[in-house]
Amino acid sequence: MANSPSGDSVTGRLVRVLETFTPTRTVQTPAEIGRRAGLPSSTAHRVVADLVAAGLLDRDGEGRVSVGLRLWELATRSSLALRVRQAALPAMERVQARVREHTQLAILEQDEALFLERLSDPDAGANITRIAGRLPLHASSSGLVLLAFGDHELQERVLTQQLRRLTAMTPTDPAVVRRKLAEVRRLGHAIAPGSIEEVSTGVAVPVLDRAGRATAALSVVLPRDAATGVALDALHRAAHEVERALTRDS
Numbered sequence: 001m002a003n004s005p006s007g008d009s010v011t012g013r014l015v016r017v018l019e020t021f022t023p024t025r026t027v028q029t030p031a032e033i034g035r036r037a038g039l040p041s042s043t044a045h046r047v048v049a050d051l052v053a054a055g056l057l058d059r060d061g062e063g064r065v066s067v068g069l070r071l072w073e074l075a076t077r078s079s080l081a082l083r084v085r086q087a088a089l090p091a092m093e094r095v096q097a098r099v100r101e102h103t104q105l106a107i108l109e110q111d112e113a114l115f116l117e118r119l120s121d122p123d124a125g126a127n128i129t130r131i132a133g134r135l136p137l138h139a140s141s142s143g144l145v146l147l148a149f150g151d152h153e154l155q156e157r158v159l160t161q162q163l164r165r166l167t168a169m170t171p172t173d174p175a176v177v178r179r180k181l182a183e184v185r186r187l188g189h190a191i192a193p194g195s196i197e198e199v200s201t202g203v204a205v206p207v208l209d210r211a212g213r214a215t216a217a218l219s220v221v222l223p224r225d226a227a228t229g230v231a232l233d234a235l236h237r238a239a240h241e242v243e244r245a246l247t248r249d250s
């Protein structure tokens, strides 16, 4: 890829432009994009124009741009994540119908839990996860199962970094997280009360591959002091269904 005078590759600049879009910032002017991406204004305008011409960004009548559906289409249709999501959806719907709280599917991505799907009930409690949003591994129930049933190198990498505190209940001492991971492996599930948000408890199980590694995590977010038994039973059944569906497909 050709590099700019600053040493940035074309792909690097495209990614920086696309990364300026967030769940709460979906429409921007090219000048705003340039500022947020740290690109000179002329470069930002050129990159945005190229992306609009390719259909990856859409431009409205006032010259403001948003992420185009073409980008979603290209990124989604051949993605491995889509296969996991499709295998998981029927089981997630059963969990959701039984538990009537948020039901979520996450996979490991760059040392974080990336959420591929979330089903919600109109009466469900608080939940800060979003589809295509991320949560830290040590703090979320999904992250804890991905970490506990993940590679040793992953565990060492995560546990030797500063562990971010999200609430007073977030475990930030590596020794405490190590003990928690041992417990998660022993029990086959993670319960994370208040460590993402004070008001809720995340409950998660791994979807395992043949080698016993987590392919994904299925989770439910409950009100903080709710009983976890029904959710855990529903999640364990769902995880086995997804494991069977993924083995059938492979």
Ligand code: PHB
Pocket: 126, 127, 128, 129, 135, 139, 140, 141, 142, 143, 192, 196, 197, 200, 201, 202, 203, 204, 219, 221
């Ligand atoms: C969790 O996975 O532990 C979790 C996720 C989202 C929340 C609360 C807990 O809002």
